[in-house]
Amino acid sequence: MSVGFRAVQWNRDKVVYDAILLAGVIAFIGTFLFVSFSLHPAKDSPDEIDRFIRAFGVCAFAMLTIVLSIGPLARLSPRFLPLLYNRRHFGVFTFIVAALHVGFMIEWYGVQGNLPNLLVELMTWADYARFIGFPFKALGIAALLILFVMAATSHDFWLGFLTPPVWKAIHMALYVAYGLVVLHVALGIMQYDRSPLIPAMLFVGFGIVTALHIAAGVRERWRDGGRVISPGWIAVGPPQSIPDKGARIVTAPDGERIAVFRDGNRIGALTNLCAHQNGPLGEGRIIDGCITCPWHGYQYRLEDGCAPAPFTEKLTTYRVRIHRGFVEVDPVPLPPGTPAAISFASP
């Protein structure tokens, strides 16, 4: 992936994913509005617009909750990997729904002819020193800005331009956006509207995201095996303990993770970080003779960590050996693309 800018690559899966997503958003907002207007018919035009603000706001909150749950869910069970495949489109959709929420809010002021009040509200600086009474819309604006930056830099062009570590670090800001949205609602509508559904929505959403992250974190710690026995080498286990066409992940003394793959009687070790978005390569499988990343399907050769032509990505490899019946890895990284896989005699 080095030949400069390329437009979004459409394929059938992505179109299906987006179609399902769009249908879901329309169904959610449609149901929300239908229930809302059935229970309490709108009194006037601002009241009607208010329902749209709420419908789009709740939908954006639900979407953000899902986007942030996809990562840990995919680590807990491969069943959720299809969601991860196109998570970025999910993020862009979330931004659009949130932007429409703001659009209706501006219209709400517009139909009443008091748009300037919005500015007055946001520029009453004394309110920023309060907790209850804090200009909650400013929290929403900050969250929307983050969502905008995410959507605007979601393309692979930016990924290559910024490098995966920087890009990933920027995308961590999505968690900050989530916190801002929770407080936007807690200090905003929750203060005037006594419906127990509002705090319930916040606690459930925030609780799900937090619990999933803790669960995925605990599981990762538990899996971080790898004992250093002979100096410098990390023991992985007998060759057969590595699933065929799969990997075991070990942690080097410096904390970097190494994926040790087995393809029949061939064994090779590479960094656990995919060159695309640092996806967990060791959770992938060998498909058509190539190690295939579980996130978006980038492929690498077991022999030398190089992507097959015409691609040019190269991964760091590690030396492996069989010592007293155990596969062992030398945690000193070799230059990316160095051939290092070995064959062992089948028992």
Add this chain to the structure above:
Amino acid sequence: MTRRHRLMHRLIWPVLAVIVTLGLASALVLRPPPPNVQEQAK
């Protein structure tokens, strides 16, 4: 995730989570009572 990234993540996110939890809980506790309750109290 690279090692440095994972370390930052481990340090920062619990702090953010605690801030948001406290903010949410205090916003719930401190919110003004609805108008009709105020009238009943008088």
